[in-house]
């Protein structure tokens with residue numbers, strides 16, 4: 001116990017403040033660059049205005065703003081619903097929850113499987129990159145991706161390079177949208193994915209890249225994106241996009257992910 005003037009600080013208080021600081025930092029990192037920052041700034045401004053009008057004794061305005069602040073928690077839950085969801089997902093994705101007895105049973109009822117046909121994916125992606133065929137390929141768990149699979153055409157097909165190539169072939173009816181792979185099966189093609197609202201992304205990235213990044217913000221999936229304009233192959237994971245140097249890097253990333 002430390003005493004500073006009239007303040008008594010115990011080690012529990014120190015841990016409490018550190019944990020709250022960490023949570024605020026994680027929340028800030030999550031909303032940085034998104035429209036949520038503006039909403040957050042708006043809420044803080046209204047709260048500051050409330051404190052000012054209250055201290056100078058403007059009763060009517062204090063009562064009106066007070067009603068608004070009273071609903072603050074419910075309003076924050078509604079307004080920040082996507083961010084809160086992302087935050088809870090990122091907590092559940094930490095190595096602590098991924099390891100040990102929770103892994104493979106409770107939290108991962110449908111693991112990706114080590115028998116993923118990586119070579120078929122690498123071959124198809126290399127060819128699409130060389131021919132500048134736009135592609136969006138999502139790999140993940142069925143439970144998380146089911147709602148996106150439902151927006152496309154169900155295939156439930158065995159993965160092969162030719163199958164992937166024929167889906168993304170420019171004249172194919174299913175080339176628009178994303179193809180989704182779970183448990184080593186190509187489940188669905190022509191799927192619609194949620195777009196990211198990250199405003200920090202380079203302006204030249206269009207909808208294909210934004211949709212690929214968006215789904216990795218909400219699920220623990222890995223997305224392969226082939227740019228139709230440049231042929232560059234990128235992967236998205238946990239809301240981050242990185243361009244790959246070649247097929248070997250893609251192979252490594254897939255092996256790492258399928259483990």
Ligand SMILES: Nc1ncnc2c1ncn2[C@@H]1O[C@H](COP(=O)(O)OP(=O)(O)OP(=O)(O)O)[C@@H](O)[C@H]1O
Pocket residue numbers: 134135136175176177178191192193194195204205206207208209210211226227228229230
């Ligand atoms: N919400 C979405 N879900 C899945 N696919 C989408 C979505 N929105 C767009 N797409 C796909 O992205 C294509 C348009 O890509 P666009 O050219 O805008 O993207 P880009 O990121 O610039 O990629 P590229 O480098 O290939 O041009 C569409 O034809 C469609 O196939």
